[in-house]
Amino acid sequence: MRFNALRVLKEGLTGNRGWGPHWRDPEPKPAYDIVIIGGGGHGLATAFYLAKEHGLTNVAVLEKGYLGGGNVGRNTTIVRANYFLPGNSEFYSHSLKLWETLEDDLNYNVMHSQRGLFNLYHSDGQRDAIVRRGNAMINQGDDAFLLDRAALEKKLPFLDYDNGRFPIHGALYHPRGGTARHDAVAWGFARGASDRGVDLIQNCEVTGIDTEGGAVTGVQTTRGAIRARKVAIVTAGRSGQVAALAGLRLPIESHVLQAFVTEGLKPVIDNVITFGMGHFYISQSDKGGLVFGGDLDFYPSYAQRGNLPTVEHVMEAGMTLMPMIGRAKVLRSWGGIMDMTPDGSPIIDRAPVDGLYLDCGWCYGGFKAVPGSGFALAHLLATDRPHDSATGFRLDRFTTGRGLMDEEGKGAQHNLH
Amino acid sequence: MRLTCPHCGERDLREFTFGGATLTRPEGDWGPDWDAYIHLRENPAGLSREYWTHDMGCAAWLLVERDTVTHDIRAVRPVGEGAP
Structure with missing residues (x-):
């Protein structure tokens, strides 16, 4: 059809x-x-x-x-090519290139949106690691920019930059990263x-x-x-x-990873944002829901649902990063079963x-x-x-x-x- | 999911950390048995025998029988008492 x-x-x-x-x-x-x-x-x-x-x-x-x-x-x-190690780096780079022509190849609207991805850093050590990763991405032929706090604040004014525990010093910006309609x-x-x-x-x-x-x-x-x-x-x-x-x-080993979606909101988060300290990542779907997730529950599971401690942890990380989302109501969550290798x-x-x-x-x-x-x-x-x-x-x-x-x-x- | 520590009673999942599947440690030098012990997993969908530690409580290592599909905890014993 x-x-x-x-x-x-x-x-x-x-x-x-x-x-x-x-x-x-x-x-x-x-x-x-x-x-x-x-x-x-x-x-x-x-x-x-x-x-x-x-x-x-x-x-x-x-x-x-x-x-x-x-x-x-x-x-x-989330669709991105910001891997560091040889083996992964060339693979995800190639995959992103396929994404970029996918809609033409399939003649199908997969709503691939290269809205840009920010990996935040919160310490000097993390900045060094992110510079190294960015250089690896550039060497692979992909795009990476180091943003300091002033540059980042222009793009993402709603983050809690002066959080006492996890102040935000800047980000690695990957403009070709983004999302797609799964x-x-x-x-x-x-x-x-x-x-x-x-x-x-x-x-x-x-x-x-x-x-x-x-x-x-x-x-x-x-x-x-x-x-x-x-x-x-x-x-x-x-x-x-x-x-x-x-x-x-x-x-x-099969582990459970939870993801969450809020009620639909007006456009508020334009990009994909990942928190460098709390393992939290968020974007806004074209329908308006905030889509976010965190870390594994860290025990093997096939239940396709997780437990509340991880839910709490993810919500806390989100609130630490961007307190503005605190009034949004979570509509649904899902626990996916992940094939974890060593x-x-x-x-x-x-x-x-x-x-x-x-x-x-x-x-x-x-x-x-x-x-x-x-x-x-x-x-x-x-x-x-x-x-x-x-x-x-x-x-x-x-x-x-x-x-x-x-x-x-x-x-x-x-x-x- | 809540675990009943044999020393502390029924406690919140936050107090426990998963410690891996119960496996028999091989004897001798590196070989296929060691490779299997470190890397390969039965990864059961259903009853799983595994180690947990009550690290935020009494710090004991525990042997746990747990269903990976339903998250039912069938048995929790101290490691010293052998397999549950």
């Missing part, structure tokens, strides 16, 4: 009865070249880029629930993949991964067996359970079973990575070589200790990120 101004006008005048579905709803075929497990952002993007970049359309995406019903539809929608990203990739011939199969839970002589031969699902030469597990949040179907254990960075790699591929471990950074991850996994599936932007996301880096990407400098160990 396509949109245009004339059609919107016509449908508006005739009760909006003429709109059809965005994508086909096919029955699963008995066999495909490639089966992608997981119809979230990453899985749909992989299917789209397999078709677009590699001409591979004998592909199925198997989704347990409905397309885009997981974390891609419930997140704080659901539209899933829908746009889904429509693009479906139009090119990929089968998107919903309500189809994978219950087994078939192997023969150490190689994948297909999957068992609630809608019957499907043979496949290659199978990709793209089920961040549930990677451990799906990988266990193939007898694998992954370096992943070093806080993702995995796009071949699994130790022939024909099985992993795209997992996105920690709390999966949304901005959607196009980059789909592009890189599609390249890996099509050519059996990692894409240049994703050579660092190896599964064996924990075993060998080589190429760990520990952005926070905490150590490559569970429960530290």
Whole structure:
């Protein structure tokens, strides 16, 4: 289905009865070249880029629930490329470039808004770290500006600059950072993949991964067996359970990350702002709600809801940073399940079973990575070589200790990120 | 989620810190067993056996049986008494 101004006008005048579905709803075929497990952002993007970049359309995406019903539809929608370490840096840089042409590539309005992102700093040490990060971003070819307090106050006059505990001295400004409409990203990739011939199969839970002589031969699902030469597990949040179907254990623990939305307000926060001391980030959706989040609850969970101590902590951080939001009423919250790896960075790699591929471990950074991850996994599936932007996301880096990407400098160990 | 410390009684979650899954520490030098012990996880959706510490209370290390899907706490014991 396509949109245009004339059609919107016509449908508006005739009760909006003429709109059809965005994508086909096919029955699963008995066999495909490639089966992608997981119809979230990453899985749909992989299917789209397999078709677009590699001409591979004998592909199925198997989704347990409905397309885009997981974390891609419930997140704080931030898109940025401000990573520091080699491995991450080139990947997120590439992903941001894909974001910048995504609406043309998909012919779909994903409302990608490069409204600028500010990482605040509150101490001399933090300023030094932010200068170093900004230089890394510039060396990668991305944009970063150091703003002092006077320059920042012109852009964000509503922050509590003289907070006794966390005074704000300035910020790292990343103008190409911003937000996007998360659901539209899933829908746009889904429509693009479906139009090119990929089968998107919903309500189809994978219950087994078939192997023969150490190689994948297909999957068992609630809608019957499907043979496949290659199978990709793209089920961040549930990677451990799906990988266990193939007898694998992954370096992943599932944690809960909460996000919050307030009632709709008039435009008040123009950019994305991250608090340097309290792990708090906020932006305002085009609908008017303040969208914000904080840190993990820091215990493994699949409950899709968190606990009140973290809620309190996030609200306190928000009030410390910008007391003006104190009267806004929180409408809803959500706990997403995060694939946490020991070093806080993702995995796009071949699994130790022939024909099985992993795209997992996105920690709390999966949304901005959607196009980059789909592009890189599609390249890996099509050519059996990692894409240049994703050579660092190896599964064996924990075993060998080589190429760990520990952005926070905490150590490559569970429960530290 | 509230935990019942065997020494202090039922207390707020803020007083406790998660300390990782209960795993058997391997013997000997570095090898696949050590790699698995440090990095690989069962990551269960359901009953999970894990360490917590009551660091803002009595500072005891605890063995906790917890459901990761419902957040139900099934059992809390001091580590010295062995697996719950």
